[in-house]
Amino acid sequence: MAGRIPESFIDDVLARTDLVELIDSYVHLKRTGKNYSACCPFHQEKTPSFTVSPEKQFYYCFGCGASGNAIGFMMDYTRLGFVESIETLARNLGLEVPREEGAGQQREDYQPLYKALEAATSFYEQQLRNPKVKERPVNYLKSRGLSGETAKHFRLGYAPQGWDNLITTLGKSDSDINHLIKTGLLIENEQGRRYDRFRDRVMFPIRDSRGRVIAFGGRVMGNDKPKYLNSPETPVFHKGRELYGLYEAKQASNKIRR
Numbered sequence: 337m338a339g340r341i342p343e344s345f346i347d348d349v350l351a352r353t354d355l356v357e358l359i360d361s362y363v364h365l366k367r368t369g370k371n372y373s374a375c376c377p378f379h380q381e382k383t384p385s386f387t388v389s390p391e392k393q394f395y396y397c398f399g400c401g402a403s404g405n406a407i408g409f410m411m412d413y414t415r416l417g418f419v420e421s422i423e424t425l426a427r428n429l430g431l432e433v434p435r436e437e438g439a440g441q442q443r444e445d446y447q448p449l450y451k452a453l454e455a456a457t458s459f460y461e462q463q464l465r466n467p468k469v470k471e472r473p474v475n476y477l478k479s480r481g482l483s484g485e486t487a488k489h490f491r492l493g494y495a496p497q498g499w500d501n502l503i504t505t506l507g508k509s510d511s512d513i514n515h516l517i518k519t520g521l522l523i524e525n526e527q528g529r530r531y532d533r534f535r536d537r538v539m540f541p542i543r544d545s546r547g548r549v550i551a552f553g554g555r556v557m558g559n560d561k562p563k564y565l566n567s568p569e570t571p572v573f574h575k576g577r578e579l580y581g582l583y584e585a586k587q588a589s590n591k592i593r594r
Contacts, residue, residue: 339435341422343574344409349425353406355393358425377413378402401507449572452515453541453549455506460493460539460552469496473493473538475555495534495554502532520551520567534565542573 356372359365365372365388376386376397385399396403402412406451410421427432466469473494486492494594495501502521507513513530516522524530537554544550551567567573 341419342434342436342557345426345434346422349422349429349431350393350406352429352431353393353425354389354390355395355406355409356388358406358428359395360408364500376400419590422539446572448515449519449570450548451483451514451551452506452519452521453551453572455504456516456519456521456552457491457493457539457541457549458500460541461491463494463496464492466494466496472537476538491549491567493541495532495537495539495540497536499531499535500534503530518570519572521568533567536566542567544572548572 339570356365359374360372363374363377363386368387370389370391372388372390373384374386374388375381375384376399378397379400379402380385381399385404386395386397388395389396394403394405395409404412405416406425407421410420410424412417414421414424416424423433443462459482464473477492482492492561502516503513507516507522513522517524517530521533523533534552534554540553540555541549542551542553551570551573553567556563556565
């Protein structure tokens, strides 16, 4: 089995790739101010709603919600997998793709982290339906124009008040607690005290291209600071590479194409 592609190499490929040049080789782009636009390649339309930002190296369609970076575009447009997309971009740059030894075992070690994140997602979803605590978060989502269908589609949830909800519910063993710490769901302070990172917040799961929950964004419902609290960097979550809603947008664009 081939080893894993180093994260640093993926970052380098993204930094060297000109997204405007890449997309323009597949779809004719027209300059509109600081950005570029075209009719979206992922759904039929007459008025261009597909925008590419050279500054952010990011594309977004206001029509169907398709969005992403160079790797995301290759995956969505050419239907290549994640690794094949990186290999194609590297080949365009004249780079050879390196591999890390023993990475296959490393991937297997991440499975408990994915399971912990999935369990936390289910817990937060259940709390959003819990008659005892759901009134405030549900009213908040409604005030933001988010329906129950939208909440279900994006797997929105609620982290209730209290410092030990996840420990009590999911921390059945020392290994369970360690996994929750590694995913950033629990914080361990200098005195060894462990407590929930997210408390009294509406929860937005962040999913990778395979649909696995890898992190969260939590939003307070009042004026407390900070309004937004995100998961820290973890073995399965790298800030700046994952985009909220990208998995859902990809699924939607696939349905449109079918």
